[in-house]
Amino acid sequence: MELTYLRTFCEVASLGSYTRAGERLGYAQSTVTAQIAKLEEIYGAVLLERSGRGMVPTFAGRNLLPYAREMLALREEAREIISGGYKGQLTIGAIETLAAYYLPHRLHRYRGRYPEIQLRVEPGSEAEIIAAVKGKSADFGLIFDKPYESEELVSLPLRQEPMYIVVHPEHHLAKVDSAAPSALAGEPLILTEEGCTYRQYLLQALKQAGMSPQVDMEFGNLEGIKQAVRHRWGTAFLPGYAIEEERRSGVLRAVPLTNDGEEAFYIQLIYRKDRRLPAALADFIVHMQEQQ
Template sequence: MELYQIRAFVMVARLGNLTRAAEALSVTQPAVTAQIKSLEQLLGVALFERQGGRLVLAKAGEILLPSADALLAAGAELRAQALKLQGEICGHLDFGIPSEHPDFLRVGELVAAMARTLPRVDLHTRTLPAVALAEQVRTGQLAAALTISANPPLDVQWIDLRSVRFRVAIPNALAASAAGAGWRELATLPWIDTTDSAHPHVLLRDLFERHGLSPQVIVRSDDVAALDALVRAGVGCALLREEVALRGAERGDFLVWGHARTDARLGLITASERAGDPMVVGLSSVLRTVWGLA
């Protein structure tokens, strides 16, 4: 039984309407319906009945509603006590981030929220390639890390934040060569890549391997955030985040090739053995708030 199921039950009971309850909870109506249904299945009783197009409490719902209210109150009290304890958490926390635009990762918001919520925690950010981030979390060199991957890394805990789509960006100078080109022709164009363990390299390699090809790389850059500038300068093609690629194409800085795309996920990874570490728990809680998951 989850608190969000209890919260959905109480909200629908108060408002008598799934749509209004969904709006109040900032979720979709199907999500509220699913939460109520799963709670009813778990409890083995019907909580609501439909009367004249309105949801009203069934007999079991009337009996259980006070207990549900008490559970939510207890949860709020637990949260309030935890917030008081956060001010007592102190120490040094090494936090990894991939090479990406800081605004996209919401690093500034996270650091500012950490400073407010956990003022005695010394947060040290380290920028590393995706493969290195996962390895250093596994070995304990990093307490946690943001990472971008087509598949969540194994042997670590994962908090999913959002999807990330990548597109192929082509310099304007190569527009004629790319017009009507297929994957084989695209692979022969000059390409900008990153280090072997960075997420753009892994995604670019996998994208071409699907077609039995590999791109002709002429430049490698450790700075993923600088890839669009290199494409804009005409150095070569690159795999860019869709937001960056489309924004550059709208400005006429470069072209976006066809409908080719590859998808990944942005998430927070932590080592399973550090799941109970107060600083890691605090970081996870702050990050959920920053990303609207709390």
């Protein structure tokens, strides 16, 4: 029963709410409360407390959390190895753009082959995704960056992806075949939120060119960015996979960015080096590597 209580504890810590944890696990709130109370009795410490953000781990809870995740992950690995298959939950951490534009049809194909696997996609920043994979709260991570290296994680490049300056078809840059960062001098920029790897790359490139970036708008949603460009409110900077439809239709013009000597960006799948992969999870990697 202790592992059941630990799973409930991890869900409350992740979601910040007894109610939401109960909804995800299929329990009544009273059951979640009772399980946390039992766990606190076992460990002899208060593990969760209320704050302005909801329920958060106490000092003791924060110390327990990585061990709880490790025990749950080991139980799942043991179940996979013994059964020779996989029927549990597959959790993928992914940045928002990849969750929206790269994952869906690949997950659809994978789900067709493994209908008993529950797929869960957790959006987040690159740093959050890497931490989740290292902490075993996510089985895989999907990031978009220059080649990532880690002693703990495998980083598998899936596809090199070009970066584009995105403008309205009547913008003066729409007529050029490619553009260097210096072409954005004085341009009002419409960018993703802070923490986005390619936003950081562009701002750094502009500073290296001796320019002061003019960030007029920030959006956490790519559709908002593209709509703003369509209304001629400014210029965006996006990866190719996020604007394929707009490029084909001609609604927006995508101008390749030239920045000689810089490493390319790749869609990358990350997972722990020490993870024992049953056939179903190894097959997930194969599905992610398929280009269509």
